[in-house]
Amino acid sequence: MSNADSRPNGRQTVAEFGIAACQTTWPAGDNIDRLRCEISTVKARFPWVSMLLFGELVPLGPFVKQAIKLPGPAEDRLRELARHNRIWLIPGSMYELDGDSVYNTTIVIDPSGNVVGRYRKLYPFQPYECDVSAGDSFLVFEVPDVGRIGVLICYDIWFPEVMRTLAWLGAEVVLHPILTNTLDRDVELAIARASAAQQQCYLFNLNSAGGDDGLMGYGRSAVFGPDGDIIHQACAGPETIPVLVDFDRVRRSRSRGLHGLGQPLKSFREGAIAFPPYGGMSSSALEVLGPLGMPTPRL
Incomplete structure (x- = not known):
């Protein structure tokens, strides 16, 4: 099979593209120098890798008090890492300070050191991520002559509309940095695998893995293919x-169906139903659930 395919625009595009997800065990502080060493190591060991992904809140730590303004000096350091190593870099997310608001933000940097996009987490993990504001836009970016890649952060995947919208916008790969150290990790993995199958895309579900002073994720990162297959699942360490x-694999799955069977994206495209939750109507079934807040002990 050729490594290039003809697209409708007549250009030849590379179908295969190396992405490395780095499951780390780093402390809850400034890890940008650790990123520097990790990038060098990965590039030396796997020179065919063109994009590196790190976990949620890895660069500067998981505390809102560590929020920074973007653009700024920390982002400039990350841009230099991408430029120096000639690599696409998604360094995990950072808490971003914008006026009186704090966002959980992922940046995407190209091999020339340019920021091609910033994505603010749409669904902070309420009521626990209580001091963090919600973003209001999606991010799908193009790797020239390769394909389209989308980004979401941690809790976003619990809302199927987010993954659906990324696919609607053309994402063939979805990058999903997370920081999970709670007993819902098994459920999160099940949702991630199902989401890859439903949207017929690659999904990189990347957690952190331990750390004695803050970044205490449970690890078990996983990469899923467009047929819902488990390409790899990590253990609990670095x-x-x-x-x-293989972008051609995504395109075949979407065109011919998952294992030659269901074609959910095309069926969704051609469906005639208007879903009630998206029509602006209120739901009495949801209203009776009460306010969004911290659970209280039951006496």
């Missing part, structure tokens, strides 16, 4: 997960 993404 690990680099390099994957050669």
